[in-house]
Every structure is written in C-alpha cells, then in structure tokens.
Amino acid sequence: MAKTVDQYFDNLRDTRVWRSIFRSGTGSSTLKRSLAIQQNVFLHLFSTKVRRRMVSFSATWYLGTLTLGTFLILVVTGILLMLYYHPSVPQAYADTKDLQFVVSSGLFLRNLHRWSAHAMVFLVFAHMFKVFYRGAYRPPREFNWVIGVVLLLVTLLLSYTGYLLPWDQLAYWAITVGSNIASAVPVFGDKIHFMLLGGNLVNANALLRFYVLHCMILPLAAIFFIAIHFWRIRKDGGLYALSSEPSTLQKAALAKEAR
C-alpha cells in the first residue's frame, strides 16, 4: 500500500533519533500538539492555545508578529554583513563600498538590512499604537506594556547606532546632529556626550562604540526583552480580547447577568 506524505512524516517522528530530540512524538491529538509547544524551550514562551478571534487579522493586524519578522531578517542579514565589515576608519567606508560593488549579493544584503531596519522602526510604532487603541495595556498587562516601551527604545537605538556604520557623509552628520542633543542634558550633558562617542567628536572611537552597541549589546538586549515580552503574554492570560472599552462591555455583561 502506498504511503502518504503524512505517514512518512509520522514514521520519521517515530524514529529513535527524532524522539531523542523532540519528545512530543507522533500524532495530531490536542495533547500532542500542546506538548509540541510545552516541551520546546523556545515555543514554551507561548501558550498552547489562542482564542480564535485574536488570531484574526483585525485583532492585532499582526503588527507584533511582523516586528519580530523584521528583527529576524535583520539578525540574519546583519551577521552576514559583519563578515565583510571592519569597524575602523576609513576601512568601514571602503568595506561598505565593497559590499555595494564587489561582494556577490552584497548590495542585496545591504539593501535588505537597510529597508528591514526602517520597516522595524515603523512597525514597532504601529504595534504600540494598535495595542493602545485596543486597550491591551490594561491590567494585568501593564508591565508588558512597560517592557514594550523598553523594546521601542532598544529598537530606536539599534537603528540609530547602525546608521553610523557605513561611515559616509549621511551617517557622520546624522550622528553628529543626534549626539549633540545629549550635550543638552543639564549638568552631565557633556559627560554623557563624551561617553557615548568616546571623544568630543564623532570619530573612530565613536564608530567602534556604535559597532559594539549595534552588533552585540543592543541585539542581546532586544532578544532578552522580546523573550520576556512573549512569555508575559502567556502569563497575562493570552492576548487581550475585549474591545477598547471594557467598561461598556463589562456593564453589558453585568446587565445581562442581572436579568
């Protein structure tokens, strides 16, 4: 008897090797599907079930999911770009030029990284406003909203630190304009400015600092807080399902109960 593709998969999932890696085993019962989530170190951040109406497009516009998507693209393209890039002056600029003209697919990589970065900043704002307008910051989700604000700042910093790395005129002066704002902080302004740039002007030290922030510290911070963000959604009882005016809805529910 001919086997279906599903049966081949089931056989594969029943092998000793597969079962040594994924413990949930074969079968498509609800239990097995729940175990597939619960027994996976990454997936267990999520709950095993989601309310059907929160999966519809209108509920979230998938903006949080898409923000994650841009972040994943940025990590992959970013690692590949790092293979061709030296954070030193003037080598950084020469490397960017090489990516543009010499490295195969370098131009594509750089383009994809750049446009995804813009998309991520836009999406993170859009996600924040969508969450606000559907009232999903309400208790018990208040701390996840705060985590979100941290993620917004991390995203902005990621994009901002990356802006300097090509070491062209655009990069240099955008960072000069931006970092001068730090000097306006009362009392400590100049100290903060100096610490950020590793000098009084945007120079090779600043490039190195921004590189370390952009490729190490901020991505790790983003991963750390995104993990907490997702785990908190599960812990807070899944996505917020009431519309943006729970008071009216609750009143309606109470009135129904009283009848």
Add this chain to the structure above:
Amino acid sequence: MSTKDFVTGMDSNARKSPRRVAFITRRTSAQVKVADEETLQTFPEVLFRAAVAIEVMAIGLVTMALLFNAPLEGIADPSHTPNPAKAPWYFLGLQEMLHYFPPVVAGVLVPGLVVMALIVIPYFNINIEAEGIFLKDRQRRLQIFYIATGALILFLLLFHVFVALVPTLIVAAFMILAAQSSPQSSSALRRYLASKPLSYWIMSWFLFELAVLTAIGTFFRGPGWSWVWPWRS
C-alpha cells in the same frame, strides 16, 4: 463546610480542553467575566499563520531590496557639513522641534516626558476605566479643556510653532464635537466620539503631531532648516 460553600464545575469535553475544577469559597465573589470561547492550537495553526504573515512581509522587503538601493554618499568628512544635516527620519520630529525650542526642552525634556507618559499609561485608573471624557461632570471638564487647550495654543504661538497648531486645532474641534454628543446621539460618529476617554484624545493628538512634525522634517526642510516645497526642488 456546608454544600453551599463551594461549587465544582467540569468541562465535559475532555478532548477539547483540560478539566477544570473551580472551588469558590464563601467570601469571594465568583463573577464569571469571560465564558470559555473557541480556541486554536498554537502548534500548528497559530504558528503557521505567523509564518505566513512574516513570509508575505519578507517577500515585500526582498522585492524592495532588489528594486531600490540603500543610500551611500561620499566618505565622512568632518570639515564639510552638508546643509541641511538631517537625522534619521524617526528623529526628524525631534529635530523639527529643535528648530523652535532650546535643546534642553526639545531634546531632553519633551522626549523624557513622552517616555515617562508612555510608561505610566497603564497605571492610571482613569485610563483603565476609560469613560468618555465628557460623560461625567461635563461643565467643569469642558472648562478645564478650554483652559488647557488655550494655554497650549498660546504656548505654540509664542514659540512660532505654527505647524503644530493644525493637529491641535483639529483634535480640539473633534473634542468639542464629542462634548456636544452623547451615547444616545443619532450619528454613529458622534456616539463613537462621546465614548472616548482622555487618554484616547491625548494619544491621538500625540500621534497626529508626531506624523506631521516627522513629515515636515523629512519633506519640507531644506538648507538652514528653511521651508521648502518638496515638488519645487
């Protein structure tokens, strides 16, 4: 314990959801706010949808990366300042404000306050209850609204921030319309506006200003941060 001190309940469909047993002791009120509703398994249904959403977006971004090149100008030259020197687009709202206000205000105070305001949103009961702003205590609230809006407009005029007046006036006009409306109004728009709480109005004003200032910084500013028309360059 008498039999009335607790209630137990069981979901009879064990295949669909785990059994739940609820003990409700005497002094707690057992208010059922949300009934069980239909759910999907995260694996594979929800993850599949997420993957599709991300893939569709990835196709869009890849297409863009194939069609449009990221900008790359000449090598950084500290002795040659481009005019205007612009920050990345998401900071151009800030840079536009720097044009009107001293750096401590536009660069430190305002962004600091915005971040603080965002953080505290979920910690105020007024935002949780989210009653329509003018539904209660209408006269007094309308007075406060007029004073606050008047002060804001005066402040913007004083610093010549005329562009920021447009969103302010539009949002204010909608708020006045909201004050003249009630949940019984005949038009759907009016019922909608009447139900909106204070946080909604502030956030919408903020979003509107953010969009306008960012757009102006991006498209309408030229050499020396002077006003230019993007179609006349």
